[in-house]
Amino acid sequence: MSNLPTVVKVLKYLVDLSTPSTQSNISRAVGEGQTHVHRALTELVARRLIDRRGEDHYHYRATSEADELCRKLFALYDKVSTRPQKELLVRGLLSQPGPHYLWHMNKLLEVLEREGFTREDAVPFLDQETKKGYIKRVRMIFVARIPFTASPFIPYYYMSDFRNIDPNEYEQLKKQCRNSSLLMNEENYLMGAYPPELSQPATQYVGKEKRQMRDMLWEEAYQQWQGLTYSW
Known part of the structure; x- marks a missing residue:
């Protein structure tokens, strides 16, 4: 996971997580700084792949379209990272x-x-x-x-x-x-x-x-x- 872009790390973490998580917890979990994680979260919210709850809680927006996109995205990066x-x-x-x-x-x-x-x-x-x-x-x-x-x-x-x-x-x-x-x-x-x-x-x-x-x-x-x- 260390070779993945921050936005992919954050998305993968939230997909695997069943409960909302704060920006600081996400930052620790993916091993990236708060600034990079904030940018990733902002992009994912804009793309309607995650939702923001309250001031600082984020969770994956599970839909059939989002699930299919994530499946293809993660498969692509898995292939690239193993090369x-x-x-x-x-x-x-x-x-x-x-x-x-x-x-x-x-x-x-x-x-x-x-x-x-x-x-x-x-x-x-x-x-x-x-x-x-x-x-x-x-x-x-x-x-x-x-x-x-x-x-x-x-x-x-x-x-x-x-x-x-x-x-x-x-x-x-x-x-x-x-x-x-x-x-x-x-x-x-x-x-x-x-x-x-x-x-x-x-x-x-x-x-x-x-x-x-x-x-x-x-x-x-x-x-x-x-x-x-x-x-x-």
Whole structure:
């Protein structure tokens, strides 16, 4: 709530409150000075979103129109206020100092969804970061005789064991797999390529605010590449 404009803070406080409140109580509750709160209250009264009772009591004017406006307004500011957290989380996870891993696209989206970010928000953000050159997308091809689940993580040092193939080789590989009854899985992985001015504050954020989650993910990756297990 600290990042919200004063007028939104005041409105949200009064919407959540069932009884009228004084300007001084509102000021303390929202953590803003009396001058800013007075301006916010004056604006909200003028917009007929709150009523003033007596000399110094204010309450939310509950109507269907006001309820709908508040719902949309609060949803918008919730979305705006969580964007910096999303940016720091994505950048921090993709920029962790050793061991470095490529992330399977679905694994990263799964983690972000657990942290409260919708796929509808996360995918466009990842696309934007890719266009800026901050994220590199790597399409991996795995060939196997039996069905398998691709690893959520791939250590950077394994990249030397892979090689690029051109379109002709790709088509030949597909044909060979069909003729040999082999499975050919194509998986999307992400790797961070952030400059220090973006990666450092992001890794600090993850280390401070998301340390437990980060450590659990790194333990999961470690266990996978020790040949013990991996699962989604």
